Amino acid sequence: MDNLSGRLARCFETVFPDLPESEIQTASQQSLSTWDSVAAITLANVIEDEFAFQLDFEDLADLDSFERIHTYLAERLPPNQN
Amino acid sequence: MTVTEALKVIRAAPGSATEYHVLLACGFTPLHLQTFLTAHLQEHLPTRKVQTSVGLFGNLAGTLESAAKSDPHAIAIALEWADLDPRLGYRSAGAVTPSVVPDLVDQARAMLDRIAAAVEGLPAGIRVAISLPSLPLPPFFHAAGTQESQAELLLERDLMEFASRCAARAAVVNRRRLGDESPCAARHDLKSELLAGLPYTTVFADALANALARLLTPAIPKKGLVTDLDNTLWRGIVGEVGPAEVSWDLAGHSQIHCLYQKLLASLAEEGVLIGVASKNDPEVVSRTFERPDLLLSADRIFPIEAHWGAKSGSIRRILDTWNIAADSVVFVDDSPMELAEAVEANPGLEGALFPADDYEAGFRMLRRLRDLFGKERLSKDDAIRLESIRRTSVVRENLKGGQLSEAFLAGADALITANFTDADNPRALELVNKTNQFNLNGRRFLEADWRRTVARPESILMTVAYRDKFGPLGTIAVIEGTRGEDALDVSVWVMSCRAFSRRIEHQCLRLLFDTFSPSVIRFDFAPTPRNHPAREFFASLTGAAPEGPFALERARFEEVCPPLYHKVEILKESEVYG
Numbered sequence: 001m002d003n004l005s006g007r008l009a010r011c012f013e014t015v016f017p018d019l020p021e022s023e024i025q026t027a028s029q030q031s032l033s034t035w036d037s038v039a040a041i042t043l044a045n046v047i048e049d050e051f052a053f054q055l056d057f058e059d060l061a062d063l064d065s066f067e068r069i070h071t072y073l074a075e076r077l078p079p080n081q082n
Numbered sequence: 083m084t085v086t087e088a089l090k091v092i093r094a095a096p097g098s099a100t101e102y103h104v105l106l107a108c109g110f111t112p113l114h115l116q117t118f119l120t121a122h123l124q125e126h127l128p129t130r131k132v133q134t135s136v137g138l139f140g141n142l143a144g145t146l147e148s149a150a151k152s153d154p155h156a157i158a159i160a161l162e163w164a165d166l167d168p169r170l171g172y173r174s175a176g177a178v179t180p181s182v183v184p185d186l187v188d189q190a191r192a193m194l195d196r197i198a199a200a201v202e203g204l205p206a207g208i209r210v211a212i213s214l215p216s217l218p219l220p221p222f223f224h225a226a227g228t229q230e231s232q233a234e235l236l237l238e239r240d241l242m243e244f245a246s247r248c249a250a251r252a253a254v255v256n257r258r259r260l261g262d263e264s265p266c267a268a269r270h271d272l273k274s275e276l277l278a279g280l281p282y283t284t285v286f287a288d289a290l291a292n293a294l295a296r297l298l299t300p301a302i303p304k305k306g307l308v309t310d311l312d313n314t315l316w317r318g319i320v321g322e323v324g325p326a327e328v329s330w331d332l333a334g335h336s337q338i339h340c341l342y343q344k345l346l347a348s349l350a351e352e353g354v355l356i357g358v359a360s361k362n363d364p365e366v367v368s369r370t371f372e373r374p375d376l377l378l379s380a381d382r383i384f385p386i387e388a389h390w391g392a393k394s395g396s397i398r399r400i401l402d403t404w405n406i407a408a409d410s411v412v413f414v415d416d417s418p419m420e421l422a423e424a425v426e427a428n429p430g431l432e433g434a435l436f437p438a439d440d441y442e443a444g445f446r447m448l449r450r451l452r453d454l455f456g457k458e459r460l461s462k463d464d465a466i467r468l469e470s471i472r473r474t475s476v477v478r479e480n481l482k483g484g485q486l487s488e489a490f491l492a493g494a495d496a497l498i499t500a501n502f503t504d505a506d507n508p509r510a511l512e513l514v515n516k517t518n519q520f521n522l523n524g525r526r527f528l529e530a531d532w533r534r535t536v537a538r539p540e541s542i543l544m545t546v547a548y549r550d551k552f553g554p555l556g557t558i559a560v561i562e563g564t565r566g567e568d569a570l571d572v573s574v575w576v577m578s579c580r581a582f583s584r585r586i587e588h589q590c591l592r593l594l595f596d597t598f599s600p601s602v603i604r605f606d607f608a609p610t611p612r613n614h615p616a617r618e619f620f621a622s623l624t625g626a627a628p629e630g631p632f633a634l635e636r637a638r639f640e641e642v643c644p645p646l647y648h649k650v651e652i653l654k655e656s657e658v659y660g
Contacts, residue, residue, distance in 0.1 A: 014089050041113055041278055045085035048284075057277040 004077070008070055011046045015039055028065035040064075053077060083288050085114050088121035095124050095131045102130040102528070104298065105149055108160040109142040111279030118291030119158055126299040127528075139279075140168070143193060146200035149208070155530035156209040158294040159252075161197070162281065163215045163237075166190035170219060170237075172275055178222035183233045190237055194244040201248050206506065207533025210252035211297035213290055214245055216260065217270045217281055253297035253458060255290075264289035299528070302516055304432070304454045305406050306355035307346065308397055310415040311362060311388070314436040315343060315378070316370075321363050325370035330377070338444040342414075342436070343377035345448055350382040353464025354455050355404050355471060357385055359396035359413070359424070364388040384471060393420050394427030401428070404471060405579035407518055407612065412454055414447075461509050463556035470555045470580050486583050492647045496550040496584065500593050502654035504545040505536045509557045517576035520587070520619070524610035525574060535573075540564045542598065546590060548581055555580055559590055563603075569633075570600040579615070587619055589646050595636050597654070604633045 005025065012024045016034060019027060029035045035043075040063070044055045051073065055063075063069045083091075104123060106116050120134040135152065137145025142165040149157055164171025167189045169178050178186060204210060223231035245254050264286050275281035282290065312319045317336030318328035330339035350356045356378070360367060367388040371380035380386075385403050387396035393415070401408055409430030415421045421433040434450065437443035457464070504510060511532045518524070527535065536543045546559035558581040562574035572594075577587060594603060607628045609617060621627040623634055623642055 011086075014086055017093060037278075038111075038113060041280075042085060042089070042117065045114055045284060046089065049084040049086040057273055060277075 004074060005070060007050055008047070008066065008073065011043060011050050012066065014046050015043045025066050028067075030064075035064075043069075047073070051077060083118060083121060083292075085117060085284065088114070088117045088288075091121040091124050092117070092132075096129065097131065099129055099131040102127055102132045102156075103152070103154045104132060104134045105137065105145070105152060105154040105157045106134050106160070107137045107142055107145045107149065107157055109140050109162060109165040110160075110275070110281055111139065112136050112160075113278060113280040113287075114284060115160060115280065115282060115287040115291055118288045119294060122292045122295035123298065126295055143196045143200055146197060146204070149200075150205050154208060155528065156211070156298045157204065158298060159197075159201070159210065159212040160290065160294070161212060161215055162217060163190075163219055165197075166193045166215075166237075172220060172272060172281070173279075178220070180224055183223070187233055187236045187240070191240045194240055198244050198247045202251050204251070205533075207530050207537065209298055209529050211255065211294045212245070212248055212252050213255040213260070213294060214241060214257055216257070216266075216286070216290065218266065253300070255293045255297060260289065260293050263293075300458065303457050304354070304412050305410040305516070306357065306400075306404055306412075307349060307451070307455070308357045308359050308400055308411060308413045309346065310393075310417070310420065310436070311358060311360040311367065311370075313416040313438050314414060315339065315346075315358075317438065320366055320370050325366060325373060328370065336438075338438060338441060340377065341444070341448060345451060346378045347382065349451075349455050350378065352455070352457060352460055355406075356383050357387070357400040357404070358383055359387045359393045359400065359415075361390055361393065362388045392423065392427075394424045397424050397428050397431065405519070405582075410516070412451065414451070459508065461512075463509050466554055466556050470553065488645065491585065491645075494550040494552070494584070494647065496548065496648040497651060498586065498589050498593075498648045499547040499651045499653065500590075500597075501545045501547070502543065502597070502652070504653075505533075505543055507545060507557065510543070510545050510560045513557065513560050513578065514562075514574055514576050517578060518610070518612040519579050519615045520575075520577040520582070521610065521613045521616055522572065522575040523606055523608035524613060525608075536562060538564070542570070544590070544593065544597075546577075546586065546593075548584070548586055550584075559586060561590060561594065565598055566600075568601050570594055570598050570603045571606065572603060573606045575605070575616070577616075582615065584648075585644060585646055586648075588643050589648050589650065591623075591634070591639055592643065592646060593650065593652070595639060597652070600636070602633050602635050603639075604631065606631050 009024045012019060012027060016027070016032065016039070019032065040060055044060055047069070048055055053076070059072065063072055102123065104119065106112050106119055108115070116134050116136060120132050123132045142161065146159070162171070164174065167186055168174035169176035169186055170190065201210060219234055219237070221227060223233050225231040248254060269283060269286040270281060271283045280287070309315055316328040316330050316339050317334060320328045329336040330343055331337060346356055367386065385400055387400060397413060401411065407430060408428040412432045412434055413421065413424050414434045414436050416436040416438055418435060421435060425431050425433045432454070434447055437447060511527060511529060514532070515526050535541060542563055542565055544561045545557050547557045548555045555578070559577040560574065561572060563570055563572035591603070605620070607620065607630060609629065617627050620632065623639065624632060
């Protein structure tokens with residue numbers, strides 16, 4: 001697991017404490033019933049806390065899985081944060 | 083606090099703890115305001131599990147009108163302009179043209195009336211905190227932003243009338259203090275409001291949640307303040323310059339001492355005990371207190387310890403006279419060394435440095451003192467506290483071997499008023515939550531829990547007021563328990579230390595036996611670090627100091643009860659107590 005994946009997984013653990021560790025990297029809004037709109041914004045806030053990086057609200061609708069969020073962050077974070 | 087930290091606080095709550103249910107009433111999507119409110123309350127209530135529910139989106143008044151159904155312990159109301167009329171928000175398409183402004187103001191006033199009525203109609207046991215609109219009005223009024231338009235002023239006027247009305251039932255967040263902690267410009271997140279429904283920045287949601295949580299779980303105010311004199315109550319060293327030359331005014335560049343005296347005068351009138359600990363010549367101090375321009379008159383101060391001994395010893399004697407613990411007291415002195423010596427010798431004592439030459443620090447200290455002694459409401463018991471302490475010291479001078487003589491007790495003209503209908507008296511809970519020495523088990527209550535406890539059909543509540551020829555002590559004892567077939571179970575019994583040695587505790591038991599006729603009273607006693615006076619009293623009845631719950635048979639009480647000389651007045655509901 002790369003550094004970014006590990007940190008992102010911690011964010012998921014914080015927001016979805018009942019999600020088994022083995023399922024974090026495959027988690028998506030479809031697979032996780034507790035990933036509702038409130039959880040999505042909470043997750044965005046926790047990611048902002050973790051990475052000191054402002055997410056754009058308009059992008060939230062597309063950030064609907066661990067994988068997509070990982071890709072989004074990898075493209076935008078400075079290289080030393082990846 | 084960040085969202086991540088808030089989630090961790092919430093997650094760390096004890097899972098098996100008793101729930102503390104809070105309703106967050108707001109017209110917008112609460113999102114992390116809810117998270118932060120839960121987290122801040124959880125920090126204030128570490129032994130409870132805080133659960134926060136939310137009301138109806140866009141219908142704050144409706145949420146409040148139906149709030150009692152969910153039976154919350156507390157309600158936090160985050161009011162915003164859009165709750166008064168959607169046109170005052172950013173998510174509505176309703177126009178705010180000059181021609182509709184009068185209607186808009188009328189609608190807002192009507193909604194404020196409706197919300198105020200809903201707040202007033204909430205059951206008494208629910209604690210309520212309200213934050214007034216904290217975001218700027220949208221720029222739809224005719225004046226430039228640098229000028230208040232008449233419509234904005236009318237809205238503000240109606241809002242203040244609303245707040246004043248609600249303050250009789252609820253705690254209202256101080257907008258000026260909130261502004262100090264969170265500037266207006268850093269509060270509104272328009273994008274978040276339009277896209278997610280929450281109008282607040284994360285930082286402001288945290289600040290507002292913290293402010294609401296503090297009002298829902300207020301700290302117990304300190305009871306006494308001990309002040310130094312030279313360069314604290316006044317500027318100058320009175321032993322060197324003489325009473326006429328110490329100052330507390332603008333001319334002497336010593337106005338900060340005037341402000342301090344004004345605050346102390348207010349505190350004294352509010353029932354805070356004020357004492358003096360000063361290394362000084364007592365005769366010079368006495369002459370200084372004769373100056374008519376002192377804002378804190380000498381008769382408001384008791385006792386005055388002015389001599390050359392250590393201040394830690396002075397404070398110990400003052401605490402003894404007041405009969406309160408060090409952690410209920412603040413000591414103010416301009417010398418860091420004196421403060422450190424006093425605080426070290428009196429564990430729990432809170433020290434406050436008087437920064438005479440630093441105006442900003444002086445202002446911060448005045449605000450800190452106000453916060454430490456702040457009370458939501460004043461009672462008549464507050465007004466008589468100092469006089470009753472003075473009288474108690476007279477009584478204590480008559481103690482011989484810890485007891486008052488039979489002649490003294492018989493001649494005291496004591497009147498005890500037992501009130502069995504006092505469930506709404508806030509003094510009862512105040513006494514329960516601040517009494518340490520004569521306290522059955524040290525149990526403390528949140529307002530909602532207390533209300534629920536005394537509202538049970540089987541519950542009995544007795545408050546006791548006392549007066550004698552020396553004057554009134556006010557309400558000085560509270561007993562709460564439940565009635566069984568042939569027994570009374572007492573869960574709460576506190577009595578003010580000012581009431582010791584007068585056999586009031588015996589009279590309380592006499593009243594319980596006579597009123598409810600149990601053959602036995604069971605006490606849910608638990609030893610605490612400070613309740614040895616209660617323990618010693620129970621030992622005098624049963625022959626052994628209790629280690630836990632115990633029972634007292636009526637026959638045993640009759641055997642050991644000493645003569646009681648009080649006249650007794652009983653206030654009770656005959657339909658309840660027969």
